[in-house]
Amino acid sequence: MLRRVRRVRRDGRHVRLTVDAHPAVQLPGIPGWLTGESLLDQGVETTMPNLPDLELPALTTKPWHVVVSFAGPRTVRIVVAPAGARVLDEEPTWLGIVTDPWPDPVEPSVADTDDAIVVTGGQVGVRVSRFPFALAVTDAEGRVVLRTAERLRQVAGFPMAPPVLGGGESTLLHCELGPDEEITGFGEQFGQLLKNGQELRLRVEDALGTGTGMAYKPAPVWQSSAGYTGFLNTGATVTADVGHTRPSVLALEATDEALDLYVSVDPDPAVRLGDYTALTGRGTRPPLWAFGYWMGRCRYHSREEMEQVARGMVEHGVPCDVLHLDPDWLVVDRLNTDFVWNTDRFGDRRELVKTLDGYGCRLSVWEVPYIDPVSPRYSEAEAQGYLVRDASGAVAHLRGTPTPDGRPRALVDFTNPAARRWWQQLHGDLLDDGVAVFKTDFGEGLPDDVALADGTPQRHAHNLYPLKYNAAVSEAIAERTGRAPLVWGRSGWAGSHRYPGQWGGDAESTVAGMRATVRGGLSYALSAPGFWSHDIGGFFGPELTPGLYVRWTQFGAFSPLMRAHGLRPREPWKFGERVLAISRDWIRLRYSLLPYLWQVATESAAQGWPVMRPVSLHYPGDPVAGGLDGQYLLGADLLVVPVFDDGDAPVTRRLYVPEGRWTDLLTGDAYAGPSWHTVTVPLECMPVLVRDSAVIPRVDLPTTFRRTDDLVGSPWQLHVYGAGDRELSLTGFDGTDTSVRISGGTAEATGRQPVRQEVVRHG
Incomplete structure (x- = not known):
């Protein structure tokens, strides 16, 4: 437990503090922590009746360091680490999450008193209490926006949430939650947008749907209504306990020896997202065709089947820009990608691309970063050292999804420059033949016991793997084509937003699956802002009803990118004439709004903002907006209210309108806010409101x-x-x-x- 500041020194842009840390134990059976210091120094109420006999740990001391610097006028970096920790000697970019550590550096000033060291830079201040050790971050007016939780004690005075605990397999930061403070973010989480009361394990997983509690794209990035954005620069697994165990405590535990915390301070969350993406990079605006309608299925088994779908789009008057091909394009179809094209099923690749183009469709193809031992390229990759190795030096085995013959698959080591280049070049012929985009599926299967080529510590490797995987493919597309790259990625971590786009994984084809998908997109928007989407109709589960297909298509038409995809057919004519007519109208409506989407995409790429936005992003002072996760803004001017229903009859929908006057895009009905409204919505409609002055x-x-x-x-x-x-x-x-x-x-x-x-x- 960090307890007492011993030394302070200025080192260029950095202010370095040395802090005494003492062994600490958790009280058995009751909340509270103890060190070997006197009970008086620890604030224990020794006069309390029934105080148990306390066995204090040995009072030994180890040095820890707290390093404060300012990446910009609103952004402070606070590193808390034991002496000798690697992070103390590395640049902030060492993990590949931060891309520009000093986007707008500010020189710190230091005020050193008997009680505290106050470090200020730009509009941010950091107060470090000498004894007992504590941290507080303040805004330009001196208001505390983030503070550690040293004040929170149980009745006998034992601290329940010491500011920093570490020295073992993990490091734990306890922050005090304000009485009305709301926390959002932590990546693509499919539960409620407000994270208060939740405990989240931030580890990249094949979530197997949107209702399992796992996440494809978690991120240690969160927003506070107190006026700050937090970001842990780590690849380690993080547990975020948001008032779940202790109602007034935000506890962040990283399975790492240190904490590398960035805090951006401003009352406007859009400004803070801009500061965060200045550190971690911003994705470029995708090509115009990316904003059209995409169609896919798991799976199209032949060229004839794909041509039939493309021809059906023309015959039914449904515009379509992209047709997606899942794993059947590969000869070795065993959760493997070796880029060996299946000519038996799809003929000449260039001819297929040309034929689909004649119907108006570009070609998207599936890939994974895994190689099956059946593949003829496996031995080449193994011999050249392109595969991830485990700690013993043997080829590492992919976690999960066993092969039919029991032989484990391997993973490409993207930290090896030669392996990365080899993988990128394997995309070249496909791009030359006109393949437009790659669906970078999976990426969650890196085992923990690995020795990556660049020396990335094991504790960081698993979560960083999808970041490096999507980066390699995105860069290959940009280099080979000279245009803005686009992938369609499932897994991700902090920083993945700079490689657009991403989609919400395998949602269930139910109302619950659609509801969770909206929540996942909004949560992701606050941690990895950019171009996110989802599978219209959901990927799996009960047979999709015509009504739910329409409702999901309406939601998709007002999403950053629009793709229908699932285990079974998703072509709109498969659901009857009424569904075809309604869906075609909404798809055409999206195309009519392409100029607006293009403006929003341009703004998002330039500012580091999401296209799909929680209402609170533009209305942070609205007391209702923070918890709205069933509606959203598309850009700043369109308020979208999806209808969560799987029938074909009109339904009642309650919606919230922020301040001002809003007009329904289709009906012309006007609404005044801030207020709640209840509307009746037939299957043909979804409320889309336009902000007055737009x-x-x-x-x-x-x-x-x-x-x-x-x-x-x-x-x-x-x-x-x-x-x-x-x-x-x-x-x-x-x-x-x-x-x-x-x-x-x-x-x-x-x-x-x-x-x-x-x-x-x-x-």
């Missing part, structure tokens, strides 16, 4: 078209909500920025005009 650019859809390419150059309509003139900047599909002034019913553009614009006023 300008929503839309493209004028031709009667027939196949994909996004057919809309480039088409006229845009500028839908203006609310009275008054407007000035705005628009980014065209070609990347051209144009300043537009809207006055009355006309739009006047300055500079090159990417498209013709017409004004449509609402309200």
Whole structure:
């Protein structure tokens, strides 16, 4: 237990404190901790009746270090580590999560008193109490936004949540939760958006669905309504106990020898996300076609089957930009990727791409970072040292999913530059033949007992593996094609947002699965902001009802990316004429809104913000917004209210409207906020409300078209909500920025005009 600050020194950008730490024991059967110090020094109430006999541990001392520095005017880094810990000698980028450790560095100033050391930089202050040791982070006005939990004691005075406990297999930070403080984030979690009362184990897993309590893309990144964003720069497993064990304690335990904590302070969570992504990188805006409709199935078994689906899209008037091919494209189809194309099933690859392109569809293909021993490439990879090794030097075995013959699969070691390059080059022929995107599936199976080529410690390796896997593929696409790369990744960790996009894994085809999917996307948005999506209709489970298919399609049409996919057919004509007609209308509505999605995508890539946003991101002062996880904002101007129902009859939906006036995009009904409203929603509808003062650019859809390419150059309509003139900047599909002034019913553009614009006023 850290107890007393002994020394303070300034070292360039860093302020380094040496702290005495003493052995501590937890009281048997009751909450509380003890060191070998006197009971008086520990604050124990010795006059309490029935005080048990206490056996104090030996009073020995070990030095720990606390290092404070400022990555920017709103972001402080606090490293807490025992003497000799590796993190003390490494740059913040050493794990590959942080990409720019000093985006806007600030020199610290130090005030040293008898009671505390106060380190300030920019708009952030850190107060370190000398004895007993404690930490507090303050904002520009001196208000405490984060403090350790030394004040929280049980009736006899024993501390229940000492600020820092460490020295063994893990390090534990206890922070005090304010009486009204709300915590969100921690990656893609499928439970309630507000994490208060929950205990989360942040470890990348094949979650086997959205209802198991596990997560494909956890992240040690969280948001506090007190006005800060926290980020643990670690690959280690983290347990986040958010008032679950102790109602007023946020306990963060990392299976690591140290804590590397970043705290960004600002009342606006969007500003804080910008600061976090300045540290960890931002994904580039995907190509325009990525925002069209995607179709997939597990599985299409032949070229003829894929052509039939692509032809069906044209015949049924459903625009489609991407058709996805799962593992059947491989000769060795055993949770293996060796890039050996199955010509028996799909013929010549280049010809397949050309044929699908004739129907309007680009080709997406599946991959995993695993190689089966049956593959002819296994021996090559093993001989060249491209496979992950265990601590004994033998080839490591993939966790989970056994092979039919019992021989374990191996994993590519992406920390080995030669292996990484080999894997990237294996993508080359597919990209040259026109494959547009790779679905980077799995990545959660790295065992714990590994010795990675670059020396990444075992405790960090498992969670960092999907980050390195998706990075390798994303970079290969960018290098080979020269365009903005796009993957479709399932697993991830902090930093994965910079490799768009990701999807929510294998949701169950039920209302509960859809509900959990929305929650997962919103939770992920607050920890890994960028371009996230999901499988429309869910991936597995009971037979998907026509009603739920429509409701999920409506949700998908207003998601950052839009893909239908599952174990069974997801083509809209498979669910009857009514479903086809409704789904086609919503898919076309999405295409009409591509100019708006393009603006939001451009903003998100530039600012480090998510496309799909919790309402609290733009309304942090709204006391209701923090817990809203059944509705969301798409960009800042559209409020989307999915309908969670699997029938085909009208349903009643309760929705919350933030402050201001909002207008339903389809019906024109107006709503005033902040307030709750109850509406009746037929199957054909989903509430999508537009914020007053918004300008929503839309493209004028031709009667027939196949994909996004057919809309480039088409006229845009500028839908203006609310009275008054407007000035705005628009980014065209070609990347051209144009300043537009809207006055009355006309739009006047300055500079090159990417498209013709017409004004449509609402309200």
